[in-house]
Amino acid sequence: MLVPFLTACLNFLKLCKVKYYNYCLIHNVQRDFIIQTGDPMGTGRGGESIFCQLYGDQARFFEAEKVPRIKHKKKGTVSMVNNGNDQHGSQFLITTGENLDYLDGVHTVFGEVTEGMDVLKTINETFVDKDFIPYQDIRINHTVILDDPFEDPPGLSVPDCSPEPTKEQLDSGRIGADEEIDDMKGRSxxxxxxxxxxxxxxxxxxxxxxxxxxxxxxxxxxxxxxxxxxxxxxxx
Known part of the structure; x- marks a missing residue:
């Protein structure tokens, strides 16, 4: 059994490998605090760990790390989201603020953003509603793994190519990610x-x-x- 910190890393990498995160919405953007994603439903109430695909619903979540090795000190810290029962599934957050120590011991830090801070800044400044949901869809289109130190667990099914998104995945009821916002359209x-x-x-x-x-x-x-x-x- 891996320690929780390594379990979070393995979980994230293998979910990326099976393209679980493809087309996931960034469903929670709180300026200068966090952005949250990793739920295929896009509601913040869904998602499952890679172990659910291997062992069934009883392994939908895994235990959160109690003593974090890394703390939420700087922008770009990546953590698995606590589901409220000290467990993690597939959802993760990226910090857009600094010294967020009240997140320590709740959400398991397992990485940090090393490139693309300009993208993080743009997402941080997007317009959201009262529930912090972006008015225009922001999605994870694709995931690429540069290095994976973990062997694939027995029974892991890896697709040969990225799957096409379903209509349900793309129909969020919001402005589409590729839709241009033109307030002059239709005007004389x-x-x-x-x-x-x-x-x-x-x-x-x-x-x-x-x-x-x-x-x-x-x-x-x-x-x-x-x-x-x-x-x-x-x-x-």
Whole structure:
């Protein structure tokens, strides 16, 4: 029996090897805290360990590590998610904040991001709803293993190629991962011009607020004022 720390590593690598994570949604993005994925259902309530595929439902989860060797000190720390019963399945999180010591001893740290921190930063800044679910799908499209020190457990079935996603997998009810967001689509030329003018006016108002010429970007002058103008001191 492997110690839990190594079990978490083996579990993650073998799930990657059997393409379990392909098309999994990143279903939880909490800015400057964590991003969470690894549930094929995309709800945060699903997922199973590699041992479930080998030994059945009784091995859906494995025991969490009690004494972590690595702590959640820096961005890019990768941990198996605790299911609430001190057990792990397939879900994992990646930290986007630092010194998250309250995660220590709860979620088992088994790795860290070594490349692609720019991608992590982009995901961290995505727009989410009140439940921290991204408005636009963010998915794991594919997994590639560069090094695997563990022998495959007996009975592990490894696909010859990556499986195609099912319709159910791709139908999240949100904006698709490959869907372009174009707020100008279907608008007339006059409507587009009006929207652009509004955006430019808003930008100018924000700049005036920043330099102190307006108390607030949304402020409006009194109805009896035709316009507001502040001259450059050099011209007065």
């Amino acid at each position: 030329a006059d409507e587009i011009e009006e929207v652009q003018a509004e955006k430019e006016a808003k930008t100018r108002a924000i700049l005036l607020e920043m330099v102190g010429d307006l108390p607030d970007a949304e402020v409006k002058p009194p109805e009896n004022v035709l316009f507001v103008c502040k001259l450059n001191p050099v011209t007065t």
